[in-house]
Amino acid sequence: MSDPLVSALKIASSGMQAQSTRLRVVSENVANAETTGATPGADPYARKTVTFKSILDEVTGAHMVEVGDIGTDKKPFESDYDPGNPAADANGYVKRPNVQMLTEMMDMREANRSYEANIQVVKQAREIINMTIDLLRS
Structure with a gap:
């Protein structure tokens, strides 16, 4: 394989890993969207956020993406009047x-589209590799 194809595969792979983490965090947020504190007055579940960072692959010289941090959203919590609730x-x-x-849902859709775009890069690279092998056989 030529260096551009290796770089493309590594970049796409790093993008797929980063978006996979993003989808996991979004799923966790959705699953906990109604999770209140365990004790009276306690803080509820705080939305998690994902940030990405660019890293340089020294072997290929390609800029790849990886998860920089999984943090918590600083937006304030809303309050509802519900005196019968244990929290x-x-x-x-x-x-x-x-x-x-x-x-x-918007984050999930964006992460899914990005993941699919990276899959297309891998498919195209594989197709080019197969075409090259076929040419070498002739």
Whole structure:
């Protein structure tokens, strides 16, 4: 394989790994969108965020992506009046997670599209490699 094909495969692979992590975090956010604190007045589940960073592969000279950090969203929690809830504070308010389902669905769709684009890069590189092998056989 030529160096550009190796670089393309490595870049696509790093993108797929990063977007896979992003999809896992989005799934965790969706699963915990209604998770309140365990004790009265406790903070609920805090939305997680993923940041990416560019890294240089010294062997190929290609810039690849990797997960830089999985952090928590600093947006404030909303409160609902629900005095019967075990997580309610002394005033009857329950803090709700700062997860917005629309945001999570958009993140999921974007990560899925990026993952699929990287799969297409791998397919194209594989096709070029197979065509090269076929030419060498003739």
